[in-house]
Amino acid sequence: MNITRSSDRQTLTTADLAAAADRREQRRPDETEGQQPGAPPSAEANPETAEHAPLFDSENAQEFRGRWSTVQQGFVDDPVKAVREGDELVAQVIKSLAETFSQQRERLEGTEGSTEDLRLALRRYRSFFDRLLSI
Numbered sequence: 001m002n003i004t005r006s007s008d009r010q011t012l013t014t015a016d017l018a019a020a021a022d023r024r025e026q027r028r029p030d031e032t033e034g035q036q037p038g039a040p041p042s043a044e045a046n047p048e049t050a051e052h053a054p055l056f057d058s059e060n061a062q063e064f065r066g067r068w069s070t071v072q073q074g075f076v077d078d079p080v081k082a083v084r085e086g087d088e089l090v091a092q093v094i095k096s097l098a099e100t101f102s103q104q105r106e107r108l109e110g111t112e113g114s115t116e117d118l119r120l121a122l123r124r125y126r127s128f129f130d131r132l133l134s135i
Helices: 015-025 058-074 079-109 113-134
Strands: none
Touching: 015 079, 058 079, 079 113
């Protein structure tokens, strides 16, 4: 089974995502000047106490899990193919997640989102951020 992006049937790898991020970084000035990279997280950002909102709806999560199971089962017969398909699936999950956050951001920026909408969006970002750093 060759796992591909459903939109154009070309494979997407984690290397593709990293290269795209590198290109974006090269096009814009460094926006992180003045920030302290090693600054301790606030108590509010503690992954032990933060609520974790689901990153995907249950249908998408189940689909990704099913596809992962297929990749994993294929390892016995063709380990190289399974690793390649695993990388492609991880890239698709990352892309899907980035698209979800991007759509949410566009929705909030396209309107004068209420403070409550913005607060909920920031909580979702914090939850995701904390989970990424706890891996």
